[in-house]
Amino acid sequence: MMDNKTNEKIRAYFEYLLDNSTAAAPMWNKERILYGVPNKWNYIDGCMITAVLALYEMTGEERYFQFAKDFVDFFVKEDGHIETYNVKEHNIDNVNAARNLFYIYDKTGDEKYKTAITQVRSQLDSMPRTKEGNFWHKNIYPWQVWLDGLYMAQPFYMQYETRFNHMENCLDSIHQFENVVRLMKDPKTGLYYHGYDESREMYWADKETGCSPNFWVRAIGWFCMALVDTASVIDESLYYEFRFLTKTLEELVDALQPYQDKSGMFWQV
Template identity: 60%
Template sequence: MDKIEKYIDELLEKSTPDRPIWNIEKILQGKKSTWNYIDGCMIKAILEMYAITKDEKYFSFADHFIDCKVMEDGSIKGYSVEELNIDNVNAGKTLFELYDLTGKEKYRKAIDLVYSQIQKMPRTKEGNFWHKNIYPNQVWLDGLYMCQPFYMEYETRFHDKKNYDDIFSQFFNVVKNMRDPKTGLYYHAYDSSREMFWCDKVTGLSQNFWLRASGWYSMALLDTLDKADASVGEPYEKMKQIFVELMDSMLKYQDESGMWYQVVNVGGMDRNYLETSGSSIMAYALLKGVRLGFLPESYRTYGEKAFHGICEKYLSEDENGELHLDGICLVAGLGGANRRSGTFDYYMSEPVVKDDAKGVGPFLLAYTEMKRLEM
């Protein structure tokens, strides 16, 4: 366990708000880091480390990182509501915690700014937010994680739960439209208009079960439930059931190493590989699901096995004695400028990298759940 904290320290020491070492996409583009979901994942995990250890270094790093991006009037450097990109809501989750910890009024204003994007998001005919303005009529599993826990926390804390029904029904639409009844797994994306080249013209669905998307979705269910008021009853219980069923479906595909494959249901296929980010999310979801009482106690073993499996396979020292977390799929999506097709070959073609926050953030969240077990 000490090894992991050493690894986190190394990452923090090498990172500034403009150039975090874990944002590999920005590093490869040679660009400064602005407001984005990748940094949001990492800062959320660092705040979780602070919540558990009460070690000041985590809090001051997270506060400084976000403080640099949020102006006194609550505007956010590099963030535009008008872009209508659901990914950009994710980093807003850090603002609730930082507002509670610091009392900085600008964080409260920034929370309202991010919420104003939710009010403007275009929707599919079923009522779900589009993934992005540039991806019209499309719902991606990732987007539920990026937005819904923030939306739920805002509704619970500041809006008298007025839009609870909207949040629950967006999840229920995903079950209805994106779940495969045979495997219990969820397809990566859905085009409500049936127009995109990557989708099935009858169902609107993309072709495969991508591990990290399934992970984001499981975290979306879990973290949204965590921010909801359980006393609403039926929709809350229904969503809990959806989470439990998803965990059961995913466990059927857990490898003996404890990890999961990049394309979940075809572990034995050539070039398919055990992937770190999605496996870390699953470890987190299982451990936190048990802690919150949504899953039976016995499921903790599966979460621990996943966590140890990742450490064994992908956490290692280089020749300078520095630690790295490998096996992280850099990015995967559908359509866009590269005309991503969502085939098995497509998911195998995306780069696999070390130390990217899409893997490190969830790995760290899983680690915080492991630490809670010691408390």
């Protein structure tokens, strides 16, 4: 656990970011500011707004919710259209930010957020898939599955299906996790390779397995959180599927332990 002094420093930095950020120019996505590129709907902002909403839940301070809502409203217009978001781009990263819309919809009851949720959900209907059934990472990365893509799409997918679609495709979400375990898990270490290319055409893809050559702890972290966040929104009737997600997480956390430095940090590659 972190000491109080460290916690205070983190909180102060967080407040600094919020005080100096707008949806048009967020400090945590500084590359866009430096290069003079207009901000657009993206997963980096989505993750940060998830953190802001979590802080609101912890503290009850209304200013955090208001910041998150104002940020989202910069993109989500009154008719529910998401400015700068393009379904046909088929970028799995762009699904992530829509997770925050569930929370804001529940708190406000404003139907524009549900309309926006439905717009993002429509991307998954036309999203290209591997032959095994997993979403491609992006149109520009055909036949590829990346660990981070599970985090970007599956918690949203599971939550939508559970809440708004009578759980029709919940097992499809689970199946995509099962494919990752089967195709991307290293049997020797228990770790997961960052990428998988079903076509075996990418220069980094092993011609036999289709996997990339390295274990990347950031990608493994994304996958851990995909398991956590998907399990947190799955319906209780899917007990065995829930246990599959939690067991997969437990095994992965155990597999990571030998790669933790004495400082407490994990090796990056």
